[in-house]
Amino acid sequence: MRRWATPSLLAVCFALVCVLGLGLWSIAFDPVGKSLPERVRDAMGSSGVDHPVTAVLLNFRSYDTLLEIGVLVIAAIAGISMARLPSLEDPAFRTHDALLGALQRWFVPLMWLVAGYLVWAGAKQPGGAFQAGAVLAATGVLMRLGGMPMDFLQPGRLLRVGLVLGFAVFLLVAFVTALVGDAFLAYPEGMAKSLILLIEVSLTLSIAMVLLSLFVAAPVTDATGNQEGGHR
Amino acid sequence: MTAWLLDGLLAGMLVVTAVSVLVSQSLFRAVVMFIAFGMLMALAWMRLQAPDIALAEAAIGAGLTGVLLLDAVAHFRRGGGTDSGGDQG
Amino acid sequence: MTPHLLYAFTGLLLFVTGLFGMIALDHLLRKLLALNLMGSGTFLVLVGLAQHRNGVDPVVQALVLTGIVVAIAATALGLVLIRRYYHLSGRSSLEPDTNDEAGP
Numbered sequence: 001m002r003r004w005a006t007p008s009l010l011a012v013c014f015a016l017v018c019v020l021g022l023g024l025w026s027i028a029f030d031p032v033g034k035s036l037p038e039r040v041r042d043a044m045g046s047s048g049v050d051h052p053v054t055a056v057l058l059n060f061r062s063y064d065t066l067l068e069i070g071v072l073v074i075a076a077i078a079g080i081s082m083a084r085l086p087s088l089e090d091p092a093f094r095t096h097d098a099l100l101g102a103l104q105r106w107f108v109p110l111m112w113l114v115a116g117y118l119v120w121a122g123a124k125q126p127g128g129a130f131q132a133g134a135v136l137a138a139t140g141v142l143m144r145l146g147g148m149p150m151d152f153l154q155p156g157r158l159l160r161v162g163l164v165l166g167f168a169v170f171l172l173v174a175f176v177t178a179l180v181g182d183a184f185l186a187y188p189e190g191m192a193k194s195l196i197l198l199i200e201v202s203l204t205l206s207i208a209m210v211l212l213s214l215f216v217a218a219p220v221t222d223a224t225g226n227q228e229g230g231h232r
Numbered sequence: 233m234t235a236w237l238l239d240g241l242l243a244g245m246l247v248v249t250a251v252s253v254l255v256s257q258s259l260f261r262a263v264v265m266f267i268a269f270g271m272l273m274a275l276a277w278m279r280l281q282a283p284d285i286a287l288a289e290a291a292i293g294a295g296l297t298g299v300l301l302l303d304a305v306a307h308f309r310r311g312g313g314t315d316s317g318g319d320q321g
Numbered sequence: 322m323t324p325h326l327l328y329a330f331t332g333l334l335l336f337v338t339g340l341f342g343m344i345a346l347d348h349l350l351r352k353l354l355a356l357n358l359m360g361s362g363t364f365l366v367l368v369g370l371a372q373h374r375n376g377v378d379p380v381v382q383a384l385v386l387t388g389i390v391v392a393i394a395a396t397a398l399g400l401v402l403i404r405r406y407y408h409l410s411g412r413s414s415l416e417p418d419t420n421d422e423a424g425p
Contacts (some may be wrong), residue, residue: 211393276365280325
């Protein structure tokens with residue numbers, strides 16, 4: 001590191017803290033009009049779920065969530081294209097630890113259960129697709145570290161379907177509601193709850209798949225470089 | 233008063249762990265500090281009455297990010313040598 | 322002054338700390354950690370400031386929830402890119418003259 005640069009950088013950062021802090025302080029006490037929480041509370045009856053955060057994610061601002069899962073899919077594709085996937089099933093990467101194996105036998109089904117519960121609970125209380133997807137992805141990472149074979153992560157139909165499932169289902173619902181109903185992503189009366197549940201389940205699977213494939217996509221072999229892409 | 237003490241302590245610890253992520257000499261230590269930071273963030277979300285974010289942060293910040301980063305550190309530490317060690321993250 | 326505002330200011334400190342690390346540190350993995358600190362700081366400012374003004378706000382919480390998931394995906398992608406770069410160049414930082422932080 002360039003030693004002379006550090007003090008000046010520190011000074012600049014301190015000044016930045018002061019300026020941003022003043023800005024924060026000055027807008028913190030501005031009066032507000034009709035606030036967003038009130039609007040959400042007023043509209044909760046038509047949302048199909050009882051938990052406000054889930055209602056915002058999958059009903060009021062579902063367009064944001066649609067684009068967000070699109071971003072995740074693109075990130076996963078970019079990550080996979082960087083990797084040498086044929087090396088994934090190399091037996092050398094598997095650890096054979098007795099303790100880990102025993103732990104897994106207890107934990108993996110339990111974590112599946114937790115993920116399923118989180119999706120279901122999202123309608124009423126904290127929980128939902130994102131948390132469940134994270135738990136599911138963590139389960140997958142645990143399984144991979146323990147050396148369980150996971151053939152669906154090989155490049156192929158299952159991987160592709162798994163990655164785009166959430167985005168595809170979401171988009172399908174959006175277009176169908178646009179064609180049949182009122183507008184893009186405006187759920188018809190009475191069907192909001194089941195549609196949200198359908199989207200949430202597929203979102204959970206896709207989020208877990210994206211995170212897991214980004215984890216296993218990380219290149220693990222040596223830095224000599226001449227083996228890159230050699231094993232096709 | 234106790235609540236203020238808790239909030240102040242939590243905020244202070246967040247800043248301290250963040251700084252120690254950046255200044256610690258060994259990469260491994262930095263990553264462990266970052267995992268601790270993630271746990272503290274989950275606590276902070278609970279204090280901000282955002283249990284949804286706290287759940288996600290606990291699963292992601294403590295679980296997934298930790299594994300990912302530790303795996304990467306092991307990769308750097310091997311110096312790109314042989315890969316016989318496998319994923320020890 | 323509410324606890325929410327305290328967390329907003331903490332977030333601001335975290336953001337600037339991360340920014341400092343992002344600029345000052347050489348190792349790419351450390352830069353990534355610093356970027357994550359900046360992200361966490363931003364989330365705290367968002368939620369803290371909004372909830373200081375409006376009370377518990379599901380809109381901003383949903384926003385931050387998606388933000389966290391995108392952040393972890395971006396971190397994982399960054400790690401893949403860093404490791405690929407390390408493969409191809411044998412270096413762990415962007416500048417060619419410093420390579421002393423790669424560990425023993």
